[in-house]
Amino acid sequence: MAEIESKANPEGQQTAATVDASTEAEREIARRKRQDPSNPLDKARSHRLLAVIKKESVNTPPYKEPSTIVHVWPHLVMIEFLCAIVFTITLFITSALIYAPLEGIANSEQTPNPSKAPWYFLNLQELLLHMDPALAGVIIPSGALLLIGLIPYFDTGTGQMGRWFTSDRGKAVVIFSAVFTAGWIIFLIAFDVLFNLNKILRSTFLSSIKVPIMGGDPTDKFGFAPTSLDVVLGNWVIPLLAIFGLATLLAFIVRKRFGADRRDIFQALFTGFVISYFILTIVGTAMRGPGQDFFWPWAMPPKH
Structure with missing residues (x-):
């Protein structure tokens, strides 16, 4: 019985080695398929480039745009546009209420005082x-x-x-x-x-x-x-x-x-x-x- 087991044991090891080799070959084929640019799955898969980084920067949160930034359009342009409208209306009202007639042509021999x-x-x-x-x-x-x-x-x-x-x-x-x-x-x-x-x-x-x-x-x-x-x-x-x-x-x-x-x-x-x-x-x-x-x-x- 021990002799049979000793004979079967090498066969078992050989079978396991064969299975491992076939599994490794399948993994290699799958890896090559993933690297094939013609494979549509490879195009959809995201890739990452590894690099050496400092230890303290691993937990650094991603950069976010400051919330205090105000863009020129529409914020600044709209404010300037509204100010221009208010200024124009004020100018029209002032010119209608305040009488400011034009004087005569300037005469160097008769200057106003002051x-x-x-x-x-x-x-x-x-x-x-x-x-x-x-x-x-x-x-x-x-x-x-x-x-x-x-x-x-x-x-x-x-x-x-x-x-x-x-x-x-x-x-x-x-x-x-x-x-x-x-x-x-x-x-x-x-x-x-x-x-x-x-x-x-x-x-x-x-x-x-x-x-x-x-x-x-x-x-x-x-x-x-x-x-x-x-x-x-x-x-x-x-x-x-x-x-x-x-x-x-x-x-x-x-x-x-x-x-x-x-x-x-x-x-x-x-x-x-x-x-x-x-x-x-x-x-x-x-x-x-x-x-x-x-x-x-x-x-x-x-x-x-």
């Missing part, structure tokens, strides 16, 4: 009353436009881009900057209207001191002309100190009070620029009468 620039230049015309014309008409607007154009090169942070006021802190910074700028602009205009800084300086000994400044004097080969010190202080030094001093003070207060970063400071300074532009335009439009003197809107004399 003679005002277009409304978008009235802020600069208002500045002309408080400082040197070159400073008010060329240097300050050119410098402001240059600084605005340089903002993207200094504000390089990517956080909260495109968001109104950037954050809750940014909103508080903008409100504070608007109130701060409005208060100082109104105070400076009122002080100059009531006391006339140039007249005060002219009544002092400073008017007797002459300093050479670049004024295009033809008698001087370098173009320097002797100018009274009171004129230099009233038209150049004091206005520049007021502009840069108040801007520096605003940035300092915003940083200390709100813990502002660079972007918040840019928001504060730009808010100051916008508020200054707005207030100077209102004053130059509605509060300057004959001779560019100050009048309240309800006391404005007729043009002559």
Whole structure:
């Protein structure tokens, strides 16, 4: 019996080996069929390219598009379209309710008093009353436009881009900057209207001191002309100190009070620029009468 079993055992092993070989051959044939590009099942089967990845990135969730992204169409375009419609309707209503007749052809021998620039230049015309014309008409607007154009090169942070006021802190910074700028602009205009800084300086000994400044004097080969010190202080030094001093003070207060970063400071300074532009335009439009003197809107004399 043991002898029969010993004889049958090799046959069993040979049979098992034959079955394993046939199974392996069938697997190889099936694998080749799966790799055959003409096999329709192979086209429907998804393939994956294996690669070595870091262990900590195995459980990383798949990338999802941020939910804060707003596409230009239809969101932005629809808002701009609605704003254009509202602006057009408002313009039609304003033109129908407010009578604004055209005046006669301009006559250089009979100019109106006051003679005002277009409304978008009235802020600069208002500045002309408080400082040197070159400073008010060329240097300050050119410098402001240059600084605005340089903002993207200094504000390089990517956080909260495109968001109104950037954050809750940014909103508080903008409100504070608007109130701060409005208060100082109104105070400076009122002080100059009531006391006339140039007249005060002219009544002092400073008017007797002459300093050479670049004024295009033809008698001087370098173009320097002797100018009274009171004129230099009233038209150049004091206005520049007021502009840069108040801007520096605003940035300092915003940083200390709100813990502002660079972007918040840019928001504060730009808010100051916008508020200054707005207030100077209102004053130059509605509060300057004959001779560019100050009048309240309800006391404005007729043009002559």
